[in-house]
Amino acid sequence: MYDDALRPVNLRTTQFSVLSYLIQNGDMRVRDLSEGLLLEETTLTRNLRPLEQHGWVTLRAGTDRREKYVSVTRAGRAVITKAAPLWESVQERLRQRVSATTWDAAFRSLPEIAAGASPV
Template sequence: MATRAVTQLYDDTLKPLGLRGTQFTVLAALMQTGLIKLTDLTNVLSMDRTTLTRNLKPLEEQGLIEITVGEDRRERLVSLTPQGRAVVEEALPLWEQAQTKMVQGLGAEAASTLLALLANSTQIVQGA
């Protein structure tokens, strides 16, 4: 229930740009990585390939990302388009507003503890 509520906050905040929180996360990761293999992006985002592919499809249809074939024909490369970069730059202040709302609601110490617990949880799951 808490996960859905937090997701809804970010989705509602990014809605004016036609983005969901998960889509923003993908775009922000691509902004940092640049051109990246699809398999490497799954690792960066700790997301399985099927879920990532499902998130990439609408972004590609909107012209925010480009998926090309790598040297190995089986390999897919993902990158932001100029339009995608512009959307990330426009979305970042909105994401920061949602983040500020969460921190203010929880309090700085609780927010810091929560982030540490989530990071530890991710490490445990990835190590399993």
């Protein structure tokens, strides 16, 4: 549902999450971004590639050449501005399809599920 809704702005759900996280938290190392999103660095790198190609993020080397920093560009902020209402409309449709109890329980459970999925 989310990918279908975001298609008009040429974004996938995972890319929307990456951009949104960066906008909320500012520029950061790719390693820190992968930890924050609970994604492996290789998976994140695959998701960053098209964002960089569209000009929505920039990557730059840190003081240590192995470190890379990622930041959202003005164009990246603009695409999120267009995408956010599309994402929110899907959220609202889902909220209407499930009970409030189920919705609330799902969101209360997410941190525990995410912790269980992260490497030990």
